[in-house]
Amino acid sequence: MELRKTIFVLVLLMALGFLTAPLPAAYGGEQVYDQKGGPVDTWNRPMEKEFKVGDVYSPVHFMIGIAVAILVLHLLKFKFPKVVPVVLVRALTSVGILLISWELIVYLHWVRSVLLPPPTTVIAKLQGHWAKHYLQIHILASVQRLFTAFFLAILTGVPLGFLIANFRRFSDYVDPLLNLIRVIPPPAWLPFAILWFGIGNPPAIYIIWLGSFFPILLNTIRGIRNTQQIHIESIVNLGGKRMDVYWRVMLPSAFPTIFTGIRIGFGIGWVCLVTAELVAVDAGLGWMIEDARNLLDTPTVLGGMVVICILGIFFDTILRKTEQSIVRWQ
Amino acid sequence: MMRASVERNTALQRADNFAAGVSAAGTKTIQNGRHVIEIENVSKSFFVYSSNGETVITEKKRFFSRKKPCELVALKDVTLSIDHGEFVSFLGPSGCGKSTLLRILAGFEYPSSGNVKCKGECIQGPHPQRAMVFQSERAVFPWLTVEGNISLGPRLQGTEGEVRKERVAKTIELIELKGFEKAYPKTLSGGMLQRVAVGRAIVNHPELLLMDEPFGALDAQTRNNLQDHVIRIWQSIDQSIVFVTHDIEEAAYLSNRVIVFTARPGRIREVVTINLPHPRERTSPEFLEYRNHLADLIRH
Ligand SMILES: Nc1ncnc2c1ncn2[C@@H]1O[C@H](COP(=O)(O)OP(=O)(O)OP(=O)(O)O)[C@@H](O)[C@H]1O
Ligand SMILES: [Mg+2]
Numbered sequence: 001m002e003l004r005k006t007i008f009v010l011v012l013l014m015a016l017g018f019l020t021a022p023l024p025a026a027y028g029g030e031q032v033y034d035q036k037g038g039p040v041d042t043w044n045r046p047m048e049k050e051f052k053v054g055d056v057y058s059p060v061h062f063m064i065g066i067a068v069a070i071l072v073l074h075l076l077k078f079k080f081p082k083v084v085p086v087v088l089v090r091a092l093t094s095v096g097i098l099l100i101s102w103e104l105i106v107y108l109h110w111v112r113s114v115l116l117p118p119p120t121t122v123i124a125k126l127q128g129h130w131a132k133h134y135l136q137i138h139i140l141a142s143v144q145r146l147f148t149a150f151f152l153a154i155l156t157g158v159p160l161g162f163l164i165a166n167f168r169r170f171s172d173y174v175d176p177l178l179n180l181i182r183v184i185p186p187p188a189w190l191p192f193a194i195l196w197f198g199i200g201n202p203p204a205i206y207i208i209w210l211g212s213f214f215p216i217l218l219n220t221i222r223g224i225r226n227t228q229q230i231h232i233e234s235i236v237n238l239g240g241k242r243m244d245v246y247w248r249v250m251l252p253s254a255f256p257t258i259f260t261g262i263r264i265g266f267g268i269g270w271v272c273l274v275t276a277e278l279v280a281v282d283a284g285l286g287w288m289i290e291d292a293r294n295l296l297d298t299p300t301v302l303g304g305m306v307v308i309c310i311l312g313i314f315f316d317t318i319l320r321k322t323e324q325s326i327v328r329w330q
Numbered sequence: 331m332m333r334a335s336v337e338r339n340t341a342l343q344r345a346d347n348f349a350a351g352v353s354a355a356g357t358k359t360i361q362n363g364r365h366v367i368e369i370e371n372v373s374k375s376f377f378v379y380s381s382n383g384e385t386v387i388t389e390k391k392r393f394f395s396r397k398k399p400c401e402l403v404a405l406k407d408v409t410l411s412i413d414h415g416e417f418v419s420f421l422g423p424s425g426c427g428k429s430t431l432l433r434i435l436a437g438f439e440y441p442s443s444g445n446v447k448c449k450g451e452c453i454q455g456p457h458p459q460r461a462m463v464f465q466s467e468r469a470v471f472p473w474l475t476v477e478g479n480i481s482l483g484p485r486l487q488g489t490e491g492e493v494r495k496e497r498v499a500k501t502i503e504l505i506e507l508k509g510f511e512k513a514y515p516k517t518l519s520g521g522m523l524q525r526v527a528v529g530r531a532i533v534n535h536p537e538l539l540l541m542d543e544p545f546g547a548l549d550a551q552t553r554n555n556l557q558d559h560v561i562r563i564w565q566s567i568d569q570s571i572v573f574v575t576h577d578i579e580e581a582a583y584l585s586n587r588v589i590v591f592t593a594r595p596g597r598i599r600e601v602v603t604i605n606l607p608h609p610r611e612r613t614s615p616e617f618l619e620y621r622n623h624l625a626d627l628i629r630h
Contacts, residue, residue, distance in 0.1 A: 233438055329472050329473045
């Protein structure tokens with residue numbers, strides 16, 4: 001337990017180090033000079049420079065120093081204050097171990113940094129892109145695209161699923177068509193999407209829509225077909241008409257399943273987004289990654305991946321919280 | 331005078347009685363000869379698949395199986411009428427068709443032969459005036475609060491605003507769930523859920539309340555409490571109740587008449603009229619006599 005706390009505090013300080021260390025000049029920060037008037041890379045990344053004791057600005061050194069200090073404190077049985085939930089401690093512990101060992105692997109020259117850019121480099125790159133409003137532009141482009149397609153998928157998937165679940169004849173006609181299309185992976189549509197819609201947003205939106213549409217559709221069908229007979233009978237018995245059965249029973253009882261579909265659909269849409277952006281458009285996180293790859297700018301590639309990861313978690317959390325606040329009865 | 335008040339027995343009047351609540355107890359009159367429900371020669375059979383014509387295997391037939399379609403007779407030649415204001419119990423062994431008959435009365439199923447009439451008209455389908463309390467408490471809508479569940483009936487009937495609010499509040503009071511208005515069903519106990527189910531059914535002041543083993547899955551104490559509840563509700567609202575049970579004591583404790591069914595195919599074995607005033611004493615010799623009589627009927 002104490003060890004975990006120690007590691008947690010380490011990670012916290014590491015994050016603090018990342019955030020407070022001055023931005024290198026190469027990434028838009030203020031240039032720092034040494035005593036002789038020569039320029040200093042404030043991040044002091046190993047692929048550019050050998051380790052020197054005097055490089056006080058290196059967040060790595062800073063963190064290692066703090067880590068040693070804390071380990072000493074720990075050995076002296078110092079009690080760390082209990083300020084954070086244990087789940088967070090554990091999560092940050094595992095993430096922290098990953099980040100630290102990753103940083104060390106490159107720092108110790110076990111792996112070439114171009115093949116695995118260390119966290120400090122990635123963060124610096126991202127800081128730089130952020131300062132130049134480069135990152136924001138791409139995030140905005142991606143998010144706009146994603147949400148357009150995602151809402152389109154909800155607006156088409158839920159009503160269609162509803163019709164398929166409720167009208168036997170309709171589903172007999174439509175089901176085979178949908179099943180044919182469903183098994184084609186959405187990115188395979190890219191060439192045709194570009195032929196049909198040209199370069200730009202439309203083909204990307206089409207691909208993303210295709211990816212998130214089917215989970216939403218299938219879950220809507222499943223949820224509505226799973227409506228309990230006894231609930232339908234209950235509402236009819238209370239004087240409900242056909243529309244009441246649809247709106248007051250089927251929809252709420254299917255809602256959790258539909259929402260699961262929406263979350264899965266969002267995840268798949270997110271995957272399709274990056275795929276589509278690698279080809280069809282000229283802005284967006286996927287495009288940023290592809291562009292950086294062409295320039296062998298691996299920190300930006302990794303930074304793009306990190307941003308995608310963080311945004312994905314962020315939106316999924318929002319969706320989950322929305323679900324929880326609507327489905328309070330479960 | 332009491333006669334006259336019952337004569338103009340509209341839904342409005344019932345609502346008034348209901349609003350008066352428990353104080354109206356004692357005005358209960360059973361009008362012999364004024365039938366709410368008439369069941370004439372009703373039989374009901376289901377089609378099932380069976381390998382030897384006797385043991386029922388499945389409802390569906392697989393392609394290569396040798397099972398033959400056969401008829402499962404659930405009810406046979408049931409004739410019965412229920413008077414206005416009466417409390418009737420269906421008593422019989424499991425699988426004898428009690429639920430089936432009740433579902434026919436509710437309008438969820440139709441008899442294979444024979445007629446079922448409600449106030450002289452053939453039953454065409456479900457109607458809010460014949461409210462059902464289902465065998466399982468899963469019938470309560472889990473996505474609505476207690477209040478939401480109970481107010482759904484009036485809402486669907488187009489009762490709006492203050493009237494609805496008042497009615498719902500009265501019902502919640504009657505089922506003694508005050509303070510749980512905003513609770514979701516998952517947070518309630520089984521007995522409370524059953525009370526919600528009962529409340530949902532009575533809030534519309536139905537003429538006929540159909541209850542299918544509503545307390546089957548509850549412990550003895552809760553069950554006794556809820557039985558008293560039902561009696562109180564029955565006395566305060568001018569309505570008839572059909573109550574399905576396989577518990578002999580429950581039938582004897584609650585009803586004016588107990589219809590005893592035979593095992594499948596369900597026929598009426600005997601109709602036992604219980605001439606005891608409410609509230610009944612479970613240990614009185616008369617009660618025990620009725621109970622033993624019913625037990626004999628069930629056993630043989
Ligand atoms: N939809 C159906 N399809 C086929 N058979 C059915 C159907 N509904 C009921 N049955 C059959 O009809 C018979 C009577 O069923 P019912 O549910 O009315 O019994 P019950 O008297 O209510 O029993 P319990 O006390 O156990 O609830 C049973 O044998 C059952 O298998
Ligand atoms: Mg039953």
